[in-house]
Amino acid sequence: MMKNNKVLLIYTGGTIGMVKDESGALQPFAMERIYDALPLLHRTEYQIDSCQLDKIIDSSNMTPEFWEDIAEIIERNYEAYDGFVVLHGTDTMAYTASALSFMFKNLTKPIVLTGSQLPLGMLRSDGRENIICALEIASGRQFLVPEVTIFFESHLYRGNRSTKVSAENFDAFSSFNYPSLAKAGIKITSKPHLFMPMPTGELKVRKKFDRRVAILKLFPGITPGVVESMVSIPDLQGLIIETFGSGNAPTEAWFIEALGRAMERGVIVLNVTQCKAGAVQMRQYQASCDMDRIGVIGGHDITIEAAVTKMMYLLGNFPGDKEKVRDRLARNLRGELSMEMNKNNDE
Ligand code: ASP
DSSP states (O other), X not given: OOOOOEEEEEEEESGGGEEEOTTSOEEEOOTHHHHHHOGGGGGOSSEEEEEEEEEEEOGGGOOHHHHHHHHHHHHHTTTTOSXXXXXXXXXXXXHHHHHHHHHEETOOSOEEEEOOSSOTTSTTOSHHXXXXXXXXXXXXXXXXXXXXXXXXXXXXXXXXXXXXXXXSXXXXXXXXXXXXXXXXXXXXXXXXXXXXXXXXXXXXXXXXOOOOEEEEEOOTTOOHHHHHHHHTOTTOOEEEEEEBTTTBOOOOHHHHHHHHHHHHTTOEEEEEESSSSSOOOTTSSHHHHHHHHHTOEEOTTOOHHHHHHHHHHHHHHSTTOHHHHHHHHTSBSSSOSSSOBOOOTTO
16 A cells, blocks of 8 residues: 555653563563554554654653754654654653644644553553554644644643643543644544644754753742742742742742842743643732732743743743743743734744
8 A cells, every 4th residue: 555644653651662570660661562562553544654762761751851852853854754753651741742842943744742541562551542543643644733732532732731630540631721622533523723823934943951940839838948949049040930820929028039039140930820720810919919020920821831841942042032031931932822922933
């Protein structure tokens, strides 16, 4: 059979390809075994080639260096394939999907991440369905989703809107602030009006990340010592505060003063809500007015995964331009925020 469409399957590790070691703990194994577990892959109507990272990992070990490796594989093979599937552990899949979405500007081909809650080799594995649907979508034979997505348990989600919500259920991911892009039943039905617009500019792949960032999660009773030790981390460049509700934080002087001192040292501070759904709205309550006054940036409805990867991406690629980093954090670059896309094309 002549196969016109081509998909590159990139294996990075995760439960989908794991086996139990002697102690009974799950650990990753090599790519060829995926074909043993899923011989059907040889019979698809599109061509599948595969490769794997030099080091196969549990995604808890994910770092920006692995994001760079994944991006390099895709960039090197971009012209030769219609789409890409990245097999990835579920634990940090939403971070990798977010990171890749920022790295690939003007993407015109699908990059679909998937994995599973049970290893492919197990009878009840959810991996089979996930991998076959992800490949089908990435092949572009039915519809073209020109963005980084996650396919999991019947749903296709925008990658930088996704969050892992269950360590147990097969529907492990959700996208609270943006609808799913497609659903797999008897047919895979898409909602093309929800896809990212097809870009007109050239593909640009930026691979730098600045890891000098931190996330400060607030809780009632947090002490000045905890906040102080976070904001005074030497060399800190970016701080995300996970606030309450629509972006609220304690109004006590010590809190605002600590943030203010960090900002005077040049630390960029972003306000992201702990709520899974909804958005930060600075100045809706008095409890966010002081942060707004001193220049904390409102994260709107961004996920924490997208926020931290976007901050690392912007700091890494525009190191000398703090104003630009601040400006782009507040704008929608890749569909990660529910607001008009950034028209300023120089990011
Ligand atoms: N610990 C695994 C990982 O993220 C979990 C999974 O793949 O579901 O690599």
